[in-house]
Amino acid sequence: MKQAVSAVVITYNEADVIERCLQSIQWCDEIVVVDSGSTDGTVDICRKMGAKVIHRPFTNFGEQKRFAVTQATHSWILSLDADEYLSATLQAEIQKELVTPRHHGYYLPRSLVFMGKEIRSERRKPILRLFDKRHGNFVNKAVHEYVEVSGSTGYLRGILWHESYRNLEDYFTKFNRYTTLMAQGIVEKGKVKPPAYALLRFGVAFIQQFLLKGCWLNGSVGVVWSLMAAYYNAVKYLKAYEISTKKQ
Structure with missing residues (x-):
């Protein structure tokens, strides 16, 4: 039993x-x-x-x-x-x-x-x-x-x-919510970075997703997902920077 x-x-x-x-x-x-x-x-x-x-x-x-x-x-x-x-x-x-x-x-x-x-x-x-x-x-x-x-x-x-995203509209609704929460966490931990760092994270994240983790095998959908993942990484740091500058 x-x-x-x-x-x-x-x-x-x-x-x-x-x-x-x-x-x-x-x-x-x-x-x-x-x-x-x-x-x-x-x-x-x-x-x-x-x-x-x-x-x-x-x-x-x-x-x-x-x-x-x-x-x-x-x-x-x-x-x-x-x-x-x-x-x-x-x-x-x-x-x-x-x-x-x-x-x-x-x-x-x-x-x-x-x-x-x-x-x-x-x-x-x-x-x-x-x-x-x-x-x-x-x-x-x-x-x-x-x-x-x-x-x-x-x-x-x-x-x-x-199956986390019903469509792209749903993706961006969740994207906005999660990146804001992540940004708040970055600020609380004192790990805010300048905007240039966000651009660097975008490039690194795309390479990791598309090449190193095999998203190229997913074809065009893999390209889209890799871009989304890279954008997520960049935006959370940009939002953290924005939050921190407003507090000053």
């Missing part, structure tokens, strides 16, 4: 993707959704699919996910973003592993799908999303939060699919 597991998801206006996410975790013993004020029917979809929905105003990603973990009934936590879903192989693998867990946390190989293609540079990157909350939780970071576990960790093989 496997260990009971609570799936936790944070949401905000995710009506067009949340059903796919929740469908992939229907086998879990509990689904907890922490919503920060959706107005597009997300909450209704979650409740229809058997999730326990809790409202909490959004503060930052780390705090929101830490709160979600505290609301879970069971010790084992499977954390997904609304735009992620488990492959059938990974669903079966997790259930088998939880019969007799060998570790306190597990890394899941996540692959990004962008404009209909699996992006080479983001292919099967391990991310710790299955863990025993008695041994770990999310760190309190504004963005790019992650799980820290005290104890042993293992790696699973089935894919966690990540």
Whole structure:
């Protein structure tokens, strides 16, 4: 008999993707959704699919996910973003592993799908999303939060699919939000750089994504993704510079 597991998801206006996410975790013993004020029917979809929905105003990603973990009934936590879903192989693998867990946390190989293609540079990157909350939780970071576990960790093989951007408009909406949060973090850490550094980061990031990480194998979509990734790196430093100069 496997260990009971609570799936936790944070949401905000995710009506067009949340059903796919929740469908992939229907086998879990509990689904907890922490919503920060959706107005597009997300909450209704979650409740229809058997999730326990809790409202909490959004503060930052780390705090929101830490709160979600505290609301879970069971010790084992499977954390997904609304735009992620488990492959059938990974669903079966997790259930088998939880019969007799060998570790306190597990890394899941996540692959990004962008404009209909699996992006080479983001292919099967391990991310710790299955863990025993008695041994770990999310760190309190504004963005790019992650799980820290005290104890042993293992790696699973089935894919966690990540279709983060519905279209380019959605990409730039998230782009603006995330680069601002990243810029604020750069300012808080005292790592503000002059504008020329942003230009340097643009060039370096493009070369890393397109050549070194293999995005050239994605053809024209790889070019677009590499440019987007490079632009992201540049803009977060430009925003940090702008924030710091306004404070002076």
